[in-house]
Amino acid sequence: xxxxxxxxxxxxxxxxxxxxxxxxSRLSEFEKLDAEHASEEKxxxxxxxxLAQLYSDEFIDEPIQFDSVDTLRMNVYYWGxxxxxxxxxxxxxxxxxxxxxxxxxxxxxxxxHSDCCSILAIANVRLGRFDDAAVYAKQxxxxxxxxxxxxxxxxxxxxxxxxxxxxxxxxxAEQYVMRGIDExxxxxxxxxxxxxxxxxxxxxxxxxxxxLSLEYADEALTIEQxxxxxxxxxxxxxxxxxxxxxxxxxxxxxxxxxxAIPQFRTDGNEQSLGIADIQMGHLLLARQQHxxxxxxxxxAIDIFGRHHDLYNxxxxxxAMAEALRYENPSEALTHLERYNQLHDSIYDSETGLLLSQYxxxxxxxxxxxxxxxxRAHNSHLYIYIAVxxxxxxxxxxLTYRSSLRRxxxxxxxxxRRLKEAESNKSVSQADGGTPTGSEQESAxxxxxxxxxxxxxxxxxxxxxxxxxxxxxxxxxSIATALGLSPYQLRQQLxxxxxxxxxxxxxxxxxxRACELFRTQPHLTINxxxxxxxxxxxxxxxxAFKRVFGQTPSExxxxxxx
Numbered sequence: 001x002x003x004x005x006x007x008x009x010x011x012x013x014x015x016x017x018x019x020x021x022x023x024x025s026r027l028s029e030f031e032k033l034d035a036e037h038a039s040e041e042k043x044x045x046x047x048x049x050x051l052a053q054l055y056s057d058e059f060i061d062e063p064i065q066f067d068s069v070d071t072l073r074m075n076v077y078y079w080g081x082x083x084x085x086x087x088x089x090x091x092x093x094x095x096x097x098x099x100x101x102x103x104x105x106x107x108x109x110x111x112x113h114s115d116c117c118s119i120l121a122i123a124n125v126r127l128g129r130f131d132d133a134a135v136y137a138k139q140x141x142x143x144x145x146x147x148x149x150x151x152x153x154x155x156x157x158x159x160x161x162x163x164x165x166x167x168x169x170x171x172x173a174e175q176y177v178m179r180g181i182d183e184x185x186x187x188x189x190x191x192x193x194x195x196x197x198x199x200x201x202x203x204x205x206x207x208x209x210x211x212l213s214l215e216y217a218d219e220a221l222t223i224e225q226x227x228x229x230x231x232x233x234x235x236x237x238x239x240x241x242x243x244x245x246x247x248x249x250x251x252x253x254x255x256x257x258x259x260a261i262p263q264f265r266t267d268g269n270e271q272s273l274g275i276a277d278i279q280m281g282h283l284l285l286a287r288q289q290h291x292x293x294x295x296x297x298x299x300a301i302d303i304f305g306r307h308h309d310l311y312n313x314x315x316x317x318x319a320m321a322e323a324l325r326y327e328n329p330s331e332a333l334t335h336l337e338r339y340n341q342l343h344d345s346i347y348d349s350e351t352g353l354l355l356s357q358y359x360x361x362x363x364x365x366x367x368x369x370x371x372x373x374x375r376a377h378n379s380h381l382y383i384y385i386a387v388x389x390x391x392x393x394x395x396x397x398l399t400y401r402s403s404l405r406r407x408x409x410x411x412x413x414x415x416r417r418l419k420e421a422e423s424n425k426s427v428s429q430a431d432g433g434t435p436t437g438s439e440q441e442s443a444x445x446x447x448x449x450x451x452x453x454x455x456x457x458x459x460x461x462x463x464x465x466x467x468x469x470x471x472x473x474x475x476x477s478i479a480t481a482l483g484l485s486p487y488q489l490r491q492q493l494x495x496x497x498x499x500x501x502x503x504x505x506x507x508x509x510x511x512r513a514c515e516l517f518r519t520q521p522h523l524t525i526n527x528x529x530x531x532x533x534x535x536x537x538x539x540x541x542x543a544f545k546r547v548f549g550q551t552p553s554e555x556x557x558x559x560x561x
Contacts, residue, residue, distance in 0.1 A: 023057060026050040027080050027096075040069050047072040054079060055549075059086070062549040074103035078116050081123075090123040094132075097123070101139075111525075111541060111553040114143045118538060121159065125311075130167030137163055151526045154183040154196065155537060161199050166311055170206040177203055189530065194223040194232065201239045210246030217243055230474065234263035238276045245283055253283055267474075274303035274312060281319045293323045301335075314342035410499055411547055414507045417497055418461065421454035453496045460493070464508050468533045475501045509533055510547045513540075517556050525552045 030046040038046075044067065051064045060079070066072035081097035084090070097120040104113040117139040124133035141156035157180035164173035177200045184193045197220040204213035221236035237260040244253035257280050264273035277300035284293035297320040304313035317339035324332035463481045467473045478501065479489040486501075493499055499507070509532045516528045523531075529540035529552075544552050 023050070023053050023083070026053050027076070027083075030076055034073065043069050044072055047076045050076055051079065054083065059083060060549040070103065074100055075112075077103070078112060081116065081119050085119050085123055090127050093123040094120060094127065094129075101136075111551045114140050115538075115541065115551065117143070118159075121163065125163060125166055130163055130169075133163045134160065134167070149524060149526055150183045150186045151189060151192065151530075152537060154180040154187075154192065157183065158196055158199055161203060165199075165203060165206060170203050173203045174200075174207070190223050191227060191229070191232075194220045194227075194236065197223070198236055198239050201243060205239075205242045205246055208246070210243045213243035214240060214247065230263060231267045231269060234260040234267075234269075235272055238272065238279060241276075241279050241283070245279065245286065248286075250283060250287060253279075257283065270303045271309075274300040274309075274316070277303070278312070278316050278319060281316070281323065285319065285323060290323045290327065294320065297323060310342050314339055317342060410497075410503060411507045411510060414497055414499065414504070415511060417457060418511075421457045424451065424454045425458060456492060456496055460489075460504070461508060464505055465512065468509065468512065468531070473505055473533060506543070510544065513544060513552065514548075514555070517552070521556070525556070528552065 026046075027050055030043070030050055033042055033046050048065045051060075051066075054060045055063045059082075064075065064079075066075060077096050077100035081093045081100060084092035084096060097116055100116050101113075101120065104110070104116070117136045120136040121133045121140065124130070124136065137156065137160045141153065141160065144152035144156045157176045161173040161177035161180065164170070164176065177196060181193070181196045181200065184196055197216045201213045201217035201220060204210070204216065217236060217240040221233065221240060224232040224236050237256040241253040241256040241260070244250075244256060257276055261273065261276050261280070264270075264276060277296040281293040281297040281300065284290070284296070297316055300316040301313060301320060304310075304316060317335045321332045321335040321339060324335065460478065460482060463478055464473060467477060467481075475486050475489060479486045482489060484492065490501055493501055493504055497504065513528055513532050516523055516531060525540075526537050529537050532540065534540035534543070541551055544550075544555070548555060550558075
């Protein structure tokens with residue numbers, strides 16, 4: 001049996017590798033022709049082959065072709081950057097995105113231009129190139145200023161604040177987040193104001209100004225409580241905990257994290273859960289509870305390792321080394337070495353901000369001596385671990401791509417089922433409304449089941465649409481409105497449309513976005529995003545593109561034409 005499984009895994013590895021190699025060869029072919037200044041005919045043919053392959057692999061949902069070389073070149077390098085970012089090949093994403101950006105006109109304020117700068121900003125953060133990340137984030141900001149949309153401006157300023165926070169420059173981060181708060185004050189969006197004040201709390205905590213940090217965290221928490229957004233309340237509680245730890249108010253910090261962590265688990269919010277685990281680890285270390293800290297830090301390392309979040313994994317590895325220093329020096333050194341690897345990878349281009357102080361806290365040579373004999377007997381273990389990691393990565397890629405294809409098919413089927421349910425309702429009303437008792441009894445079980453499914457589908461759609469603008473739709477609240485338990489809701493949705501609640505909600509959000517674009521063309525993209533439950537326009541844009549293969553702006557222009 002084990003040989004069958006091994007063969008199956010190897011086949012999957014080969015298939016994924018072949019698919020990626022093939023599409024990469026298409027991109028390499030175009031780059032080679034472009035570098036050789038090939039004829040316009042050859043460039044157009046090669047570039048369109050690459051874009052067609054993206055469509056064939058379902059990376060984009062609609063076929064894209066261009067006749068103009070300049071427009072084609074810009075799109076090939078942009079989509080190449082998107083592809084590499086999606087594959088988490090951040091260096092390649094930066095290389096290709098850097099080629100695409102100069103091809104946009106200086107007066108171009110399109111979403112494509114902004115998205116390209118956004119990819120470059122985020123990919124550079126992943127690579128630890130914070131100065132470059134800030135350059136592209138500022139370009140995004142410049143585009144948003146030209147548009148004149150206060151929400152987009154505030155969002156870009158928040159991104160800049162996050163970059164400078166990651167780059168250990170909280171003074172600069174403070175300037176951007178304060179300007180973001182001012183911009184957000186010009187519009188009525190309390191939910192995003194809470195996000196900005198939460199960022200301000202983190203900035204002041206990083207500066208060591210924890211009293212001020214706690215003030216902003218409390219303000220953000222008050223807004224979230226007024227909006228009754230349980231998931232966001234948990235995030236603000238975690239931000240409060242950071243300030244409280246800095247103020248040595250450990251009991252209050254413990255209570256805040258104890259309230260937040262279960263909510264993160266319930267919501268499946270692994271990013272926030274991992275960060276809260278690190279906070280809990282630091283809190284327990286401060287209270288000399290090293291053994292209890294290990295469990296939380298191990299979970300954080302697992303989460304950020306799986307999500308390739310080098311920045312947060314580095315923080316978790318550092319805290320874990322401290323937690324294990326006395327009880328298990330050999331394992332502590334393993335985590336310390338991993339921390340150093342991540343540290344060097346992330347901050348190799350940062351000037352004057354390398355974290356050398358941490359090395360003074362650990363006697364690396366002493367720990368190395370404790371591990372020398374252990375390594376001699378376990379060298380073969382590293383080979384097994386490497387092979388296992390490769391298999392895990394390959395399976396993750398396969399699962400991710402399969403999930404994208406399945407989700408797109410489900411959303412198309414959902415649209416069809418909703419139209420069918422509306423049609424059944426219209427027919428029923430035209431025939432005289434609700435069937436009488438005798439009519440219901442004479443109906444076949446199949447007809448009764450179909451009518452019940454249609455009624456349920458229309459009812460849950462009504463509930464979700466009603467709650468959508470709050471931006472805090474939860475499975476629990478929908479179930480309560482329908483008089484069901486969360487388990488019953490999931491079961492009935494699965495039986496009716498074969499979807500999970502969150503997939504169903506996402507499908508309705510996308511359909512509502514399309515409907516708003518068609519029927520209310522005066523609305524801005526940010527207003528549409530907000531009405532569909534998205535506070536972050538970039539998240540809305542990416543979700544929309546993943547489903548429809550084009551940005552909201554491109555979809556909007558198509559509806560106008």
